[in-house]
Amino acid sequence: MSEQRPIDRPVSELHPNERLKAESRLLRGTIEEGLADPITGALREADTQLTKFHGFYQQDDRDLRDERRRQKLEPAYQMMLRLRLPGGTCTPKQWLQLDDIAGRYADGSLRLTTRQTFQFHGVLKRNIKTTIQAVDAALLDSIAACGDVNRTVMAAVNPHESRLHAEVQRHAQAVSDHLLPRTGAYREIWLDGERVDPDAEAEPIYGPTYLPRKFKIGYAVPPVNDVDVYSQDLGFIAIRDEDGGLAGFNVLIGGGMGRTENETSTFPRLSDVIGFCAREQMVAVAEAVVTTQRDYGNREDRKRARLKYTLEDYGTEWFRGAMERRMGFALGEPRPYHFEHNGDRYGWTRGEDGRWHYTLFIENGRIRDREDGLHLRSALREIARVHKGEFQLTPNQNLTIVGVPARSRKRIERLLEAHGVLAPEHRSALRLNSMACVAFPTCGLAMAESERYLPDLVTKIEGLAETAGIAEQPIVIRMTGCPNGCARPYLAEIGFTGRAPGKYNMYLGGGFHGQRLNKPYLENIDEARILSELEGMFRRYAAERDAGEPFGDFVIRAGYVPEVTAGRHFHD
Template sequence: MVQTPISPDKKLSKLEGLKEKSNFLREPLATELLEDTTHFSENAIQLLKFHGSYQQDNRDNRVKGQEKDYQMMLRTRSPGGFIPAELYLTLERLSEEYGNHTLRVTTRQGFQIHGILKKNLKTTISEIVRSMGSTLGACGDLNRNVMAPPAPFKNKPEYQYAWEYANKIADLLTPQTGAYYEIWLDGEKVISAEEAEEVKAARQRNGNGTIFHDCEEPIYGKHYMPRKFKCSVTVPGDNSIDVYTHDVSLVVITNKKGKLEGFNILAGGGLGRTHKKEDTFPRIADPIGYVAKEDVYDLMKAIVATQRDYGDRSDRRHARMKYLLEDWGVDKFKAKVEEYFGKSIAPFKDLPKWKYQDFLGWHEQGDGKLFLGISVENGRVKNEGKFQLKTALREIIEQFHLPMRLTANHNIILYDIEPTQKQSIAKILTKRGIELNPEAIDPLIRYSMACPAFPTCGLAITESERALPGVIARLRTLLDHLGMAEENFVVRMTGCPNGCARPYMAELGFVGIVPETYQIWLGGTPDQTRLAKPYTDKMPVEDLETFFEPIFVYFKQNRQPEESFGIFCDRVGFDALRQFSANYTLGSYMETDTSKKRKFRKNQQRVSVPDELFPRLKDAAKQEGRPMNQIIADALNDYFTKRGNN
């Protein structure tokens, strides 16, 4: 009999009791959905997550003495980032009818719709399901969206295997409760794709205590997982999905003829942490071993069962599987998995070096057709000024009925494009202000990520998505003035320490700690193969230039040939960076061209731009190839010169 080993002196968290009493994710959610209220209770909110939604309130619209501006965020479950044409058009329409008129690509290859009112939630979910989509398991204490490389290479069988098994693992670990269809579709079970027979059989196979017999949830049981559980499937060398950051990552192994033989397994990754709680920390996954393809489902069930039965259900901060690996060590974890698996796990096979790829621009997909990677800054699909990405995508999907894949760097890939369609598609995007040449995109923007944060995320401490464009512009201006105009590195920002934009793998990570102040993490790699480390606990965003100027100068003066910023910071060490910064005189290394020279003062004040002017400023910056703050500075110089105040 499967039990959850909990120390006698530890009490189960409140949420464990809620899951047990919910009748497999039904109550009190089902009852409260029928009530004429603007929001759900705290208990219903916890169950709502399993169905793919978070209750939020728009903090921009808070009015003292009035009820919060309650709204729902809805997230799709899209293994491998697959969004069929019909589903995209439905999501786009729903975002207009019930959402805030934007879609957001997540860093786990799904779409989010923000701003849905409680009264419209059932309609929104039911229409998504009827359009070949799902939100079940996109949030909550179970397996989340299974990630896979988004590149649609038809002539590289390993990519096709990664897609295939991302779907199959997602199906294997999908909740089996009927609650989802009962609540959102009045019991009508809409099936968008038939499960493979091998997956159905594997779900019911006992495997030494991996399942609960005669239970609505054979794999999860009535308590589901201790915390969220994240998986990915990738191919050797392709780290477009941050392979080390998942609870479990499978790496496709093929023979010389391209036939699937099995998978390498990594386990124990995860990035979420809590400020001032040193027992919480980011961790990268460890190599566990190799499994033959015919055993992959049983091994996945064994890993899930190990975390399900031995993960910490008393302290949710300590409940992720990464802490089980950290506490036990790889050998003990592997031994317990082998007990459930029923056999030994084979040794990990050698792999080539990992490389990050974003697949932007035009590519041949190997069957005579093309795919196009489109950069989506911070993942926000919207219309703003002359940049009309939302309209452009709708026009293209309506006209050409193309599928898309969402990427882990919150970009979009359109594929199965006939060569004869290329010119028409490019014309639509160019007309709507969308840049198709990836080399024309500032690399600081191209390789950056931010989480949504304010105003909707309830965990946000400070800004992220809305702040990062300005931060990137200021970094670029600083680099320009230091004679480092060609420099680029991976920048990621989050508004809290939970790490949704994976800042702890970046070369330069910003992690919100108090309003307008960030922890700075340095030392990750361009290919996301090593954790960054915390360099300073609190950097007010107003001090950005004075903080980074000495660090960038030290990098310029002491880097090795072709050495990236993150690798440099890790090599020289933080003590050297701090010592140089302490002895550095601000402005001493600026370009000597006085027409370009800027000296940044400590604690300089920021200048706000009216909302109605910001799109025009952004357009001008893109057209002229200049940072927004440089345009503002030049305009102010012209103003004071005309007044004779220079």
């Protein structure tokens, strides 16, 4: 393919979002004017695209949509604010500040995301500026948490597990800082910072139209693939040296989960391992991948604008050559590595320095006090008041209480127990390996329930597993309310995406440590069909599985679905 650069074409020939970005005065738009309008709870339509770069989406409560329409009222508009939290680490003081924000300005809950950060739901337009200022007071921000830029950089959980993990965390922070947008719009609009003439500013990495679509980076430390590194646009796999330190990284490009229903030109894709870089070369590699995607990514069709489609269109080898020319050096040959799983290690673990770390199961990442006696938000607030270490968010929507002295372990356990929080060992292996996106009532893309439904479905699946005699077998189950794949359902051994209220597509055969996509199995089915299908599969799995054989491997060997060898064959 010729090296035509979509970024060089007139924006009038490209997707309307490209013109919007080009004319936004480096992400300012008319956001301030929309904030000042007291007549509506909404921002101007064009600005709802720009506010994503500032970290929030405009949504409305879909549970109330029909009733408000009947009453001739506008939708119950609200904002979902997402923080930028490279590597997922925060201090106890920051936790208490975020907990206060959740109660003061949001819906009373903290939501842990699949990218190791926090989301606030239910923030009203009149409170969004005050909320962002409160986040800034906690020494955090929401810059580039959404939008057509590099988003929150993920890193293998718990930088205090070993010196290797700590070094990887530092590299994740470095690349996050390097790839931040340089516009002063965020500080001007939300923090009353000094106003700068946009014509005097520049975006040295992104340019005036930023990237064609979102961009995601993750760092994995074998043998644990907790960041699902193959799902990232740009992945780095840490390679140990002979002394247990960091030699460098294997580099992966082109992963991505999203797709569009009934459009076979879109599909999930795993990243390709393209080489090895020394640790001091890592930032240069990241910038070269981002800028090559900036220049050659599809700016006409946003459905095919992610890096994975650039590789499909131009070829991985072509892309590697293009980025190496920008770097001025070639990548080395990939180094050997091995993954064992992509889940979290629950309960107590001990780090190299002797301190203890407790990973707590947070069902679908939602932290709130419930009427059934589970007062999770209160429990973590009390722990934050006495804890001297850190809190670590995981890519599986869970939480690790980091750096606990041995003498304080019982105190942590008593606080959790007093607030009705079950220890992970009291949860089934199925539940511990499940996760869901938010979906209804706030996500505008949702076609079906996800977060509110998956716990009940897992309870019924647990019953099937118990009857089949595989209750303790870990099986990765993931659900999203639409095909976009925020909870990475296409890597699950059993995956679901919503098609309509109560109806889902079902996928089978993902790899247990995230190394293989699953395959569409059934479309548009209800709960009764889901349970009927799984009942028979579980019985066969119990009777016919090989020793140590994961469920995802079994359903391929048993002929339920063929193995997916590349994303382009997902629909075959």
